[in-house]
Amino acid sequence: MASIDSIESALASEGFRLTAPRRALVEVMQGLGDHFMADDVVEAAPAVGRATVFRTLRLLQDLGIVCQVVLDDGTAAYRLASGGHHHHLVCSECGAVSDFASGDLEGLLDDIARRTGYRVDAHRLEVYGVCPDCRAREG
Ligand SMILES: [Zn+2]
Ligand SMILES: [Zn+2]
Ligand SMILES: [Zn+2]
Incomplete structure (x- = not known):
């Protein structure tokens, strides 16, 4: 933090x-x-x-x-x-939020910009799932 x-x-x-x-x-x-x-x-x-x-x-x-x-x-x-460009992981069970960054993902967006002719100004990606703590609790 x-x-x-x-x-x-x-x-x-x-x-x-x-x-x-x-x-x-x-x-x-x-x-x-x-x-x-x-x-x-x-x-x-x-x-x-x-x-x-x-x-x-x-x-x-x-x-x-x-x-x-x-x-x-x-x-x-x-x-x-x-700090820095990042995306979020959101746990659907406990609501915890954490960050991740991915160079591959940003490269994909460059590729989309090239293919569509868009100047991409912003994008948003949240990933929803079950966090490791909740998965461990579920057994
Ligand atoms: Zn954030
Ligand atoms: Zn959780
Ligand atoms: Zn991004």
Whole structure:
């Protein structure tokens, strides 16, 4: 998980400061587990206004500090990003979210761009399944 220091330098590199409310919200997010909803942050940070929470989530998302993960019921949750381009694995049993990256996958997208003539700006891939812990529990 991204440390406060690395988040502070990521903000600074784009000309933003880790203000007291931003620091408070990041600390709240670190305590909320591997993913959370905007309302979870609002509830856990009663001293920070709702509008500030949403504005901060948007900023942190734009800077790649927070990413969105679409859960298997279609709801979008937030997550502190591990840094760098990555995709998510979502466990359908316990709801755990983890990250993976794949050069092969990104190469496939280059190939799709070549074949279709698209300039690909963004893509999203979430993988749903059963995590190793839940598989071990199931025996
Ligand atoms: Zn992510
Ligand atoms: Zn699981
Ligand atoms: Zn990708």
